[in-house]
Amino acid sequence: MIFETHCHLDDKRFAADREEVVARLRQQGIGAVLNVGYDLESSVRSVKLAQEHAEFYAAVGVHPHDAAGMSEDGWEHLEQLAASPKVVALGEMGLDYYRDLSPRPVQQQAFAFQLELANKLNLPVIIHNRDAHQDTIRLLQAHVPARGGVLHCFSGSWETARLALDLGLYISFAGPLTYRNAVNLQQVAVRVPLDRLLVETDSPYLTPEPWRGRRNEPAYVRYVVEKLAEIRSMDVEELAAQTAANGARLFGIEL
Numbered sequence: 001m002i003f004e005t006h007c008h009l010d011d012k013r014f015a016a017d018r019e020e021v022v023a024r025l026r027q028q029g030i031g032a033v034l035n036v037g038y039d040l041e042s043s044v045r046s047v048k049l050a051q052e053h054a055e056f057y058a059a060v061g062v063h064p065h066d067a068a069g070m071s072e073d074g075w076e077h078l079e080q081l082a083a084s085p086k087v088v089a090l091g092e093m094g095l096d097y098y099r100d101l102s103p104r105p106v107q108q109q110a111f112a113f114q115l116e117l118a119n120k121l122n123l124p125v126i127i128h129n130r131d132a133h134q135d136t137i138r139l140l141q142a143h144v145p146a147r148g149g150v151l152h153c154f155s156g157s158w159e160t161a162r163l164a165l166d167l168g169l170y171i172s173f174a175g176p177l178t179y180r181n182a183v184n185l186q187q188v189a190v191r192v193p194l195d196r197l198l199v200e201t202d203s204p205y206l207t208p209e210p211w212r213g214r215r216n217e218p219a220y221v222r223y224v225v226e227k228l229a230e231i232r233s234m235d236v237e238e239l240a241a242q243t244a245a246n247g248a249r250l251f252g253i254e255l
């Protein structure tokens, strides 16, 4: 059993064949899927997907790219959405200094606000961090997630991972772990304690090898599991079971 902890199956790139994609993930032994919102509309769609599919759960949140578009009413709406059935986390939230689609002070404000909201609502958090390692850790240290959380699609150094682990956070790996030039990332993945590891696709983005360049989908999380098992010299099914148990613990789901 695999727990796919981060995808965007509500994306319009799945409009034509969404139910076929769901059928394929079931064939791959994926027993739980967390669909993650990045703005209000995608959060609404994530909640809907979770209501329509037994193994789907939802996270609601505002990505740093979309932080500048939020109004006071929007934040209130997000808080209401978080009370919907099968919402198990707040996110994705965080900082993205690679694309800088929202001004950095606005990204930081939205991130801090959502970290506080998660603590108020007693929910874990899903964190996006791209080229913003120092500020991400600084804000996490200032607003420690009481229910824990995950650095999703991890792309940092061991030092960043260690600081996150010290805060009780989990580390999640996605398709880039399978890329040929991912030596440094693989070295980090070997060192993360087994009980803090999660797997994900972040589909439709970041397609793993051997399908890099195509649209990604949750069924391909198996390639991430296989790569992680290979570099940690573990049995594939054992690694799948352990990461699924970790996800169930973090998100409060019974598998």
Ligand code: NI
Pocket: 006, 007, 008, 036, 092, 202
């Ligand atoms: Ni994502």
